[in-house]
Amino acid sequence: LFGIGIGARLYHCESVDALLERRFTAALADTGKTQQQLSRMWKGLPEGLQHRFPKPPYYGRSVRSQLYKTFGAHPQSNGTLFRVRAPKALHASVVFFDAQGVETGQVPMGRLADGSWECIAPAIEHGQRYMYRIKGQDGVIRDKLDPFGVATSERPAPNKAPHSLVQDPSRYEWSDRAWLDRREKQAMGSNPVSIYELHIPTWMQQKNAKLSPKDFADQLARYCEDMGYTHVELMGLLEHPFEGSWGYQVTGFFSAFHGMGTLDDVKYLVDTLHHRGIGVLMDWVPAHFATDPFGLGDFDGSNQYQQNWWDHVRSPATSYCRWGTHWFNYSDKATRDFLISSARYWVEELHIDGIRVDALSAILSRHNPSASKTFLRDLNSTLHDNFPGVLTIAEDFTGNWKMTRPLWEGGFGFDYKWHTAWMHFTLGYFSRALEKRKKAYQVIQEAARCDAGQRTVMALSHDEVANMKGTLLNKTPGLETEEERLANLRLLLSYQWMLPGKKLLFMGEDRGASTEWSYRQIIGEGLDWEELMKDPGHRGIGAMVARLNGLYRTVAALHDYDDKPTQMRWLIQDDKNAEVLGYYRTSATHEHLLCLHNFSTTDYAEYIVRIPAQERRAMESFREIF
16 A cells, blocks of 8 residues: 555555455455356456465355254254255144154244245253154155254154254363364374274174263274274264164264264264374265155155256166165255255364265266266365365275365365275285286286375275175185284285375274174174284284384374375386385485385295395384284
């Protein structure tokens, strides 16, 4: 600014650059501005100003991402406000039930101009059971769970529907402020991420009894801390009525699984893990939802949430129909806002540190892929802009190179994607008999080289050790002794941990489980902790994983360039006869770590590798301690 004095008056004149900057800043705050308008304005900025603003397009600006503050059940001074969106419904009311599922009363709801319905019900207590009774446009009356319900009951009886529960969200007092502050400060760093994936109901189920929610939280936090994990990833956190779906047939996108206890129990779990320095990720399932009659399907007598039949048939994603679920309709902005609000709810209200977005292939293979892409970009923009340090991870089998690219480069903006190509090549190699591996040497090479342009998570997840695929311990045919199987598993896990990329391992596999978890779930048993914790061989696998986590977290060369696989420097990559791979990992301060993997059955008493004299050995997977 500069001033011109004329008599008693002072006139302030803005520079052209300052004026343009002010106008563009105001335009960014104006949610009425379209992407095209903002792009034209940005291109009209001087080059010096363009560098002050990220390059268009700008996603997430028009998203209503806090719908949970408007819809659902909200206790207030004059009663509880109930609000639900059902634009094509002919009538709506709130129906109340007792613990046996017997109806105790109902309150009619009034229609609002935006297609929502609301009412205020007096004298509603914490934990009151309720449902919405919707008369749809088709004339059919349906009792539905609250789409924005934050807690769900168990079924009162096998033939009765569960109910939504009124909750007072202000009851719990969080004590993890230091963790959240640290998470935000570390947002831009290349930090080690080692994830323990677990299926909540199976982990809670002990041999003769089920853990209480508090005991579950305390034992899980202690176990992860002892093993050196940085994060947990919770399968089955979203409400689902059928446990056999593993949590992937969801009826409550704002409600925790009813088997975990109360809403405060879930908050205690997250709080406890944060106090132990462990981040909490969740499986988030925005591709599809359960067909149970009390769920989202045909909510107002129309395809309010789901893709219509004709678009569904024409969609390439029809191939995924084997899941027996409804597909979300991303062409409907209200549905996209509903889902993004769900993700934000878990981050904002439950202090979740990140989401793993399930079934990206199905989301992108829709009749209207443009809407699906907008949804994913709006999702990432909303979470990253409002919660620095929160992670978004894609389960993607398409190999789409845009998955972890920034939005302004035309990407989808995910922090990481599961390295499914590495998993496919690696498990393909380890599923071969030992005598056939030499011919497949290039397979294990390709596993380390592929997807070099992406930020990845090296995931050996639940999908790879279920449905008769065998546990990691039993992947390789022809191994006759337990010691051979354990040594083979040690080789696999050390290979996973030494390569660039974040790490993920499913429960039980970090101790060499011999029985598939999905089978143990079917027979109503949890993990065989007696085998995993007491047997010397399995205890040795656990000790090695803890040691690997310790190295990964403390040796900078193993995590400084996790996001840049091209920084890995090959030393041995063509010794097919010896079946040895060797490479250097490098830290930001130019410290080097040499990693050697012997994939053969030969114990080499001598193998010549030229390295600097000051190098020392950090770990061997075949050491007797493991």
